[in-house]
Amino acid sequence: MADQRSEYYASSENIRPDSMARIETKEQADKFIDEQVDALRKQIGDGKVLLALSGGVDSSVVAALLIKAVGKQLTCIHVNHGLMRKGESEMVVDVFKKQLGANLIYIDATDRFLDLLAGVAEPEKKRKIIGGEFIKVFDEEAAKIDGVGFLGQGTIYPDILESKDGIKAHHNVGGLPEDVKLELVEPLKLLFKDEVRVVGSALGLPDEMVNRQPFPGPGLGVRCTGAITRDRLEAVRESDAILREEFKNAGLDKKVWQYFTVVPDLKATGVKDGKRAFEWVCIIRAVNTTDAMTATIERIDWELLEKISYRITHEVKGINRCAYDITAKPTGTIEFE
Ligand code: XMP
Numbered sequence: 001m002a003d004q005r006s007e008y009y010a011s012s013e014n015i016r017p018d019s020m021a022r023i024e025t026k027e028q029a030d031k032f033i034d035e036q037v038d039a040l041r042k043q044i045g046d047g048k049v050l051l052a053l054s055g056g057v058d059s060s061v062v063a064a065l066l067i068k069a070v071g072k073q074l075t076c077i078h079v080n081h082g083l084m085r086k087g088e089s090e091m092v093v094d095v096f097k098k099q100l101g102a103n104l105i106y107i108d109a110t111d112r113f114l115d116l117l118a119g120v121a122e123p124e125k126k127r128k129i130i131g132g133e134f135i136k137v138f139d140e141e142a143a144k145i146d147g148v149g150f151l152g153q154g155t156i157y158p159d160i161l162e163s164k165d166g167i168k169a170h171h172n173v174g175g176l177p178e179d180v181k182l183e184l185v186e187p188l189k190l191l192f193k194d195e196v197r198v199v200g201s202a203l204g205l206p207d208e209m210v211n212r213q214p215f216p217g218p219g220l221g222v223r224c225t226g227a228i229t230r231d232r233l234e235a236v237r238e239s240d241a242i243l244r245e246e247f248k249n250a251g252l253d254k255k256v257w258q259y260f261t262v263v264p265d266l267k268a269t270g271v272k273d274g275k276r277a278f279e280w281v282c283i284i285r286a287v288n289t290t291d292a293m294t295a296t297i298e299r300i301d302w303e304l305l306e307k308i309s310y311r312i313t314h315e316v317k318g319i320n321r322c323a324y325d326i327t328a329k330p331t332g333t334i335e336f337e
Contacts, residue, residue, distance in 0.1 A: 009160045016157055016190045023195040029202035033065065036187045040069035044150055049074045049185055050142055051152035053104070055084070055092040057212055058154030058188060061196050064203040065187050066152055067100050074152070075103045075145055079137050081130060082110030083219030083233070086241040095206060109137050114230060121227040123337035130218045151182035155189045156196055213258050214292070222337040226265040231318060232280065236263045238316045239282050246308045252286075256298045259286035261312070262336045263319065270320030279320035282312050287334055295329035 008014070023029055049066060053059050053076040066074040076096060080089040089106070096102040116129050142148065188196055200210040216222055220240070224233045239261040247253045262283040270277045284305070289295035309322035325332070 006163055009163050014160050014189060020190065023191065023198050025198070026202050029195075029199045032199055033068070033202060036065055037069040040066060040185065040187060043183075043185060044070050044073065047073065047149040048145070048147055049150040049152050050145065050148050050182070051076045052138055053078045053092060053096065054217075055088050055209070055212075056154065056215065057193070057196055057200060057210060058156055059152075060092075060095075060154075060205055060209050061200040061203065062152050062154045062186075062188060063096060063102065064100065064200065064205055066185070067096075067102050068203070072103050075105065075148075077105045077107065077138055077141050079134060079141075080106070080108045080110060081113045081134060081219060081221075082108075083113065083130070083221040085215070085220065085244075086237050091206075091209065095209065105141055107137055107141060109133070112137065114228065114233075117221065117228050119227050123222070123225075126221055126228070126337070127218050130221055134217075149183060150185045152185045155184075155186040157190055157192055160189060211254075213253075216335055222335045223260060223262045225262065225336050232263055232265065235280060235282070235316050235318045236261060239263065239312045239319060242311050242315060243284060243308055246304065246311070247286075250301075250304055252298070252300075252304075256286050257288045257295075258334060259284075259298070261285070262325075264336070268321050272320055277320045279318050281321045281323060282316070282319045283323050283325050283336075284308065285325040285334075285336075287329065289329070289334070292334060293329075295334055297326050297328055300324070 021028065023032055049070065051059065051063055051066065051074060053063050055078065063074070063076050078089065078092050078096075089108075093104065093106055097104040097106075113130065113133055116133055117126060120126055120129060188199075191199070197210050201207070220233060220236045221228060223240075224236045243259060243261050244253070247256065247259055252259070262285060263280050264283065266281050267278050268281050270279060272279075286298040286300060287295040288298055305324060312322050313320055
């Protein structure tokens with residue numbers, strides 16, 4: 001099946017023409033949107049489309065385009081695996097259901113995922129569980145909807161280039177099943193990431209969504225290293241929220257490529273409220289890169305780092321120590337697992 005996919009992505013309709021101008025302005029984005037809305041209406045007719053909406057840039061822009069083109073013929077499914085960043089699932093519901101009036105099914109599958117992950121420490125096993133369960137939950141929900149003929153996907157041009165070159169299995173939308181019988185709808189498949197962001201802004205999506213930093217499919221699960229526990233996962237989520245808030249206030253959210261916290265299963269001795277406190281260590285990581293193959297460290301201002309460390313150790317339950325990761329890639333990958 002992977003071979004069939006590679007063949008499909010090698011076909012001429014999936015090759016970006018040399019004459020295609022890079023979308024940089026609102027006018028260019030509006031033109032692209034008009035063309036795609038026409039093309040989507042032609043392709044879909046009065047059919048029904050399904051889309052796994054993760055809240056990432058690509059699936060969000062596809063959702064907004066499809067809503068514009070076919071409105072309620074689209075059903076979006078947002079699976080909250082319990083490994084999302086603070087406020088992210090809420091934002092997906094707010095933007096797509098409340099503001100854009102989408103047909104959105106929101107599934108809180110936190111317990112399913114965390115129960116399956118309990119006691120599993122091996123990173124690849126964790127990833128497999130998360131990917132496999134995602135497909136299961138999505139399939140279960142999709143089976144409840146009658147007469148679906150199309151599957152929307154947030155495939156972008158780098159995905160096509162990489163799957164063609166055999167660099168990686170095409171894994172957009174968290175790895176949906178390869179044997180789906182639905183016709184694919186992939187309006188962004190000839191665009192690069194920066195163009196997708198321009199189109200997203202032109203469609204009126206919030207800045208926070210359009211300029212979202214990269215976030216792995218297995219979510220915070222790879223930043224709560226080893227066997228995930230609910231309390232340590234909460235510590236990852238809360239410390240990440242503080243880091244994001246402080247980076248935004250300092251204007252670093254526009255400058256730094258990716259930044260997050262990791263809370264390994266590691267405790268250290270400390271003092272809190274005059275008493276000995278044996279609690280977790282939180283690691284802060286902030287890196288810059290162009291292609292994620294190599295990365296350098298952001299040299300953060302000491303005062304800001306101290307403020308972030310103070311807030312995390314005083315506001316997040318279970319953390320009494322912070323460290324800043326000064327490892328470039330290589331030797332460290334960007335994520336910890
Ligand atoms: P590493 O950790 O390999 O990460 O240096 C490079 C970039 O890829 C992201 N990443 C993932 N993205 N699914 C994804 O969609 C994944 O399983 C995954 N793992 C890592 C990582 O956040 C970084 O931007």
